[in-house]
Amino acid sequence: MRRIEIALFALLILSGCGSSTSPVDESPVAPRRSSQAAAGAAQAIVADLPFRRILCFGDSLTYGVTLEALSLPPGAQTDLTLVEGYIPKLWRLLESKYGSGFELVNAGIPGERTVEGVERIRNEMRVHDPDLVLLLEGIVDVNNSTPRFPVVRENLIEMMTLVQREGRLVIIGTYPLLNPDGFRTSGAPFIPRLNDVIRQEANRITVQIADHEEANDLAGQGPDGLHPNNIGYDVMASTWLAAMEELAETLGGGT
Numbered sequence: 001m002r003r004i005e006i007a008l009f010a011l012l013i014l015s016g017c018g019s020s021t022s023p024v025d026e027s028p029v030a031p032r033r034s035s036q037a038a039a040g041a042a043q044a045i046v047a048d049l050p051f052r053r054i055l056c057f058g059d060s061l062t063y064g065v066t067l068e069a070l071s072l073p074p075g076a077q078t079d080l081t082l083v084e085g086y087i088p089k090l091w092r093l094l095e096s097k098y099g100s101g102f103e104l105v106n107a108g109i110p111g112e113r114t115v116e117g118v119e120r121i122r123n124e125m126r127v128h129d130p131d132l133v134l135l136l137e138g139i140v141d142v143n144n145s146t147p148r149f150p151v152v153r154e155n156l157i158e159m160m161t162l163v164q165r166e167g168r169l170v171i172i173g174t175y176p177l178l179n180p181d182g183f184r185t186s187g188a189p190f191i192p193r194l195n196d197v198i199r200q201e202a203n204r205i206t207v208q209i210a211d212h213e214e215a216n217d218l219a220g221q222g223p224d225g226l227h228p229n230n231i232g233y234d235v236m237a238s239t240w241l242a243a244m245e246e247l248a249e250t251l252g253g254g255t
Contacts, residue, residue, distance in 0.1 A: 105130065
């Protein structure tokens, strides 16, 4: 049996990547439109995946946190709770479809900004020696009243090219849109622009995209408006898988 390494970092309650919510009794919803169609096309060709050791790198949406209560009394503490995020769900999808042998490393740190990610990703790659990096960062930098898009763009380019220079594969994700009715979404209007930056730079340097914005809708967001609920994490896992299958198809159908 292979294992999923879950990093035991303290939950960092920061304004950009704070609490999240997950009604775990809701049933999963499949990704929509192009992610679903691309998955179907790739499945017809890909018999196996050429990457087995996968580094999942990002912030709290990678770490996998939620806010258990659907409603809170005024002044209540909104502590985050570690839950089954997209990583265990993705691991099960991979093992069910392609057999055993996948190892997914949870390298998510809640509240991390991209400047910190640039410093950290090199060390994580050296320690874990991945075949593939799933990259999801940037929302902490822009979920506020003063987003720093040039800094985010520069740092995301640096992270993607760093992985490529190391001779490893990388898939970068866009973010699900924030629910403006939530209480940690001061930067909700900026997320579409962040996702456009991610798409622009990924296309420019030929990096595969997992488009979580396209696949998710607000039903996948918890009450804080920022973090996915169980539905959202299920959709994220399926979206990552579709992107991995597209990448494998591009590389020639795997091994």
